Amino acid sequence: MSTKQASPLTGVLILAGFVVLGMVVFFGVRARLQSGTASAEHGPSWMEHPLEPRMKKTAPPPPRTVSTPRPGAKVRTLQEFYSRRAYAGAPPIIPHAVENDGLISDGCLNCHQEGGYVPEYNAYTPITPHPEMGNCRQCHVLQVSAGLFVETEWTQPDLPPRGRQAIPGGPLEIPHSLQFRENCLACHAGPQAIIEIRSSHPERTNCLQCHVVGDNMQSFKSQIDPRVK
Amino acid sequence: MERRDFMKNAALTSACAAAAAMVPGVSFGRVQEAGTTDRGLKWHKAPCRFCGVGCGMLIGVASGKAIAVKGDPASSVSRGLGCVKGLHSVQMLYASDRFKQAFVKKNGQMVPVPISEALDLVASKMQETIDQYGKDSVALYGSGQWTIPDGYVASKFMKGCIGTNNLEANARLCMASAVTGFLTSFGADEPMGCYDDIEQTDTFVLWGNNMAEMHPVLFSRCLEQRRRNPGRVKIIDLTTRTTRTSRAADESFLFRPQTDLAIANAICHEIIKNGQVNAEFLSQHVNIMKGKTNIGYGLEDHFKFKDETTPIDMAAYQAFLADYTPEKVEALSGVPARDLRKLAALYGDPNRKVVSFWCMGTNQHTRGTWANNLIYNIHLLTGKISKPGNGPFSLTGQPSACGTVREVGTLTHKLPHGVVMKKKHREFAAQIWGVPVERISAKPSYHTVAMFRALDRGDIRFMWTQVTNPYQTMPKLKRYAAGAKKDGRFVVVSDVFPTPTTAVADVILPAACWIEREGLYGNSERRTQHFDQLIDPPGEAMSDTWQLIEVARRMGFTKEFPYAEETHIQEIYEEYCRHHAGLKHGLAPYDELRKYPGLIWPYVKGKETKWCYNEKYDPAVKKGSGFEFYGKGDGKAVIYARPYDPAPEEPDADYPFWLCTGRVLEHWHIGSMTQRIPVLHQAMPEAYVEVNPEDARRMGLVDGGEVRLTTRRGTIVLKAKINGRGNPVPFSVFVPFFDENKMSNDLTLDAYCPIAKQPDYKKCAVKVERV
Incomplete structure (x- = not known):
């Protein structure tokens, strides 16, 4: 008897619970989104996965929830980004020790596929934009010595321009090739992203809808001669 | 700044102000930071400078300098990929110790001279040596890094003009x-x-x-x-x-x-x-x-074998x-x-x-x-x-071991088409070269190891090397390095950087490197790859092709080398194509090669032959045969x-370990180029010896500890690598050969395959001791 009477009540309670929970989630996320957008004026917004999915291979790809990173965590800067590359577009060196030099990839993707906070460095792991390529050590090497074999006249070439727009208020051009860098969010969103180039709107994931590669832009010359009928 | 750029920048600046007012909450501060421009950066195709894979690269050039590299997505070889060497290759061009002028030894000192003076000396010394000791006393030793035109001109010069088969290339050591x-x-x-x-x-x-x-x-x-x-x-x-x-x-x-x-x-x-x-x-x-069986190992001078x-x-x-x-x-x-x-x-x-x-x-x-x-x-x-x-x-290991050494045939017994031993082949070459057929010698002379032995003995008196560093790469190195320094030897070296080989030179000719000149390579899969000259060579540096032409002309062979400086690569390539015309080895035309990141031969009626000997794919195969070799x-x-035979030197009580030498990912062959690329040197600053952990424990050796390696030919000291990227089996060690400060070839044995005449760098007996 008692179970029969309790059933509808329980159902209502559960339903009410869901509604409340849903509202909390909805407004909470909205609030966070707003705070993220608003903060763009002073500093960038970014995304953070609430679970810090380090070492979790099954975790979803770059998270969409927006929040602040850990206070005091080291922030990646463009200067650091370029200090690890011989030129813009060169594969970055590996700035940390690798346990097993005898592997083409010593679990690199465990950290670099989804990123996350690493207490050891008090920083967020950079995410690779090409996790499908498993032969990591083909391009990425350690640096075990600081010296040069001989002096060099090589200087780091000019860095690609940032913030270029075709018309005022228009979307920014992409100043680099997309080859092996098709996952924009790997570098432009999330707590591991480079501070100067973080997207103000990471929740809009169809980046190439508005942003085009500005590299090698040539002015258009029509081949059609209007005088010829 | 061009007017267009100025207008654009002005527009951007005003746009920033306007946008900041229009769209509150969005920062446009970044725009002002963008002072640099990539508008001048142009990408050009070129095959990679390094290994025989032949990756298609795009080289970024701005203001006359090569400043960036990326993989060429249009290349069917690499499909946009590259390795760490290729992706940093342009950095080597700017090493401070590039040869920018020629050097000539005067009173025991290398003195800089104008390149024309050095070329005069090379020509006169070569002629003088021929006059005094005969044409087989001069030799030219090149490389699988020679471009196709380099190798072709070398072959025409040595075999067709001077009339000696003393032409070899380092591909003998690898291919x-x-x-x-x-x-x-x-x-x-x-x-x-x-x-x-x-x-x-x-x-x-x-x-x-x-x-x-x-x-x-x-x-x-x-x-x-x-x-x-x-x-x-x-x-x-x-x-x-x-x-x-x-x-x-x-x-x-x-x-x-x-x-x-x-x-x-x-x-x-x-x-x-x-x-x-x-x-x-x-x-x-x-x-x-x-x-034949019991065919020997070529360890002795004047070794002969015919299967x-x-x-x-x-x-x-x-x-x-x-x-x-x-x-x-x-x-x-x-x-x-x-x-x-x-x-x-x-x-x-x-x-x-x-x-x-x-x-x-x-x-x-x-x-x-x-x-x-x-x-x-x-x-x-x-x-x-x-x-x-x-x-x-x-x-293959070199960018043009196939294209130049094997196809042009810069080996003692070879001609661009066929071999010197066959009259028909000599006649064919002589006719294209426009030289009397009697001038091409019918007798192969020295393969590489024999050539360096001949220099040591004094049978060869003049040797010119281009794009290679034999005094680091020859096995049993001490003998050959000493031979080059003997009195009465004249050594000419064309190179880009100082190496152990330029160290024994009487004349150093500064060479234009890779994209500093126009050229063609041929990779492992029969793919011919053209590259334009993208930047100027430094100082008086000159391509190997043009150095050879200059010397040949000074020796009187002007008729044989009529090419114009502006178009010589195309002229040479098109002359070379005549040697291979036909269904079995037809090469892609020059104009096509300039359009694509390489084309495979036989190139027949605008089509690559991807699988030879199969009727389905190869138009040279007899119809109805299915397959025809x-x-x-x-x-x-x-x-x-072919039976199993033991190696000529196997571990014994005195030298109980096997020694294997080879490469590492970061360095390409001898490290003269890759060591000058900062990121690669810093990744792999010196050679080491890989030791099996069990052996190390027995010897009380720790990772990084010093080890003395001794063979019957020499000794070197290296740091031990235990559980590194390679792990040899017990009683064997591995040493990379890139490091000119740790000459692994002081240890190796100059035994070779009696048929191929290629030495074995992978096997000899060595003693391993903790220092």
Whole structure:
């Protein structure tokens, strides 16, 4: 008897619970989104996965929830980004020790596929934009010595321009090739992203809808001669 | 700043202000930071400067400098990939110690002189030596990094003008066994398949080939093929030490050095025993032969060998293979009989496609020709050859070992088409060259090792090397380095940087490097690749092609070298193409090569021939034959009964370890280029010796501790690497050879394959002591 009477009540309670929970989630996320957008004026917004999915291979790809990173965590800067590359577009060196030099990839993707906070460095792991390529050590090497074999006249070439727009208020051009860098969010969103180039709107994931590669832009010359009928 | 740029920048600045007012909350502060511009950056195609894979690269050039590299997505070789060397290659061009002017030795000192003066001296000294000691007292030693025009001009100059066959190239040290393997088995050089085999096969068998480090881009393609076909595609590694390749492979079989010969025979034994022979293919397209045995090792001066082959039947071949049962070969090689059976089953399975890859492990071998033959045997027995996804594939180490040394034929016995021994071939070359046929000598003179021995003895008095560094790369180095310094020798070196070879030079000619001149390379898969001159060479640096032309003209050969400076590469290439015209080796036209990142020969009617000898793909094959190995008179390839022979020097009580030398991913061959690339030097600053952890424990050796290696020829001290990227088996060590401060070739033995004349850098006996 008692179970029969309790059933509808329980159902209502559960339903009410869901509604409340849903509202909390909805407004909470909205609030966070707003705070993220608003903060763009002073500093960038970014995304953070609430679970810090380090070492979790099954975790979803770059998270969409927006929040602040850990206070005091080291922030990646463009200067650091370029200090690890011989030129813009060169594969970055590996700035940390690798346990097993005898592997083409010593679990690199465990950290670099989804990123996350690493207490050891008090920083967020950079995410690779090409996790499908498993032969990591083909391009990425350690640096075990600081010296040069001989002096060099090589200087780091000019860095690609940032913030270029075709018309005022228009979307920014992409100043680099997309080859092996098709996952924009790997570098432009999330707590591991480079501070100067973080997207103000990471929740809009169809980046190439508005942003085009500005590299090698040539002015258009029509081949059609209007005088010829 | 161009007007257009100015207008654009002005527009941007005002746009910032406007936008900031219009769109509150969005920062446009970044715009003002953008002071730099990439508008001047232009990308040009070029094959990579380094290995024989021949990756297509795009070189970013701005303001006359090469400043960036990326993989060329249009290249069917690399498909946008590159390795760390290729992606940083342009940095080497700006090393501070580039030769920008010529140097001539005066009173024991190298003194800078105008290049014209140095070229005058080279020409007069060469002439003087010929006048005094005869034309076979001068020699030219080049490289698989020579562009096709370099090699062609070298051949015409030495063989067609001076009339000596003293022309060799360092590819003798890396590819000669592959050439003799192809010639003996098929009568024509170079792989029948192409890299497209990778995406069409389901089994990769790597014979002593650490592909992850040496051919990383191709290895990535193999890995991708496996990733896309989980469970089906297998990578099998046959090796003498555990490497990155072994660990990435599905299975790795460790074998005792030199026993690859026995393993290949055991596989054939099993394939026949299991009835997996493709009998139809065998009867129509294959002969079985045997050659001489007890053929020696070439250790002594004036060593001579000529193989004699005789046909045998299947029964005799089977009787020969009876010595190679899996059990017997297990005892010899250390590979368990069940693993040998597993390997044979992979090759023999009629529903499985197999590609065999190999490079220096098989070629730098005192039985290198045999080792190549034996791998072909497996593919011929099963008919897994000249078909997409099925085939033996000999990889190369240099960007134009195939294109220049093998195809142009910068070897003592070769002509661009054919060999000097054949009158018909000499006549053909003489006619294109416009020289009297009597001038081309019918007798091959010195192969590389013999050439350096001749310099040491004094039979050669003048030697000019280009794009190579023999005084780091010759085995048993001490003898040859000392020979070059003897009185009465004149050594000319064309190079880009100071090396141990320029250190013994009497004249140094500054060379234009790679994209500082126009050129063509030919990679492992018969692909000819053109590159434009993209930047100016520094100072008076000059291309190897033009250096040779300048010297030849100074010696009176103006008629033979009529090319105009602006168009000489095209003129030379088009003259060279005449040697190969036809269905079997026709090369792509110059204009086509400028459009594409390489085209495969035979290039027939605007089409690449991706699989040779197969009627379906190769227009040179007789219609209705199915397959025709047209290099041989009867159209049949050859299976060779080649036995196992021990190495000339094996570990004993005094020298108890095996020594193997080779490369590492970060450095390409001798490190003269890659060590000058900061990121690569900092990744791999010096050579080391890999020691097995058990051996290290026994010797009380720790990682990084110093080790003295001693062979009967020399000694060097290196830091130990224990549990590093490679792990040798107990009683064996591995040393990379890139480091000019740790000359691994002071240790190596100058024994060579009697057929190929290629030395073995992979095997000798060494004593290992803790310092």
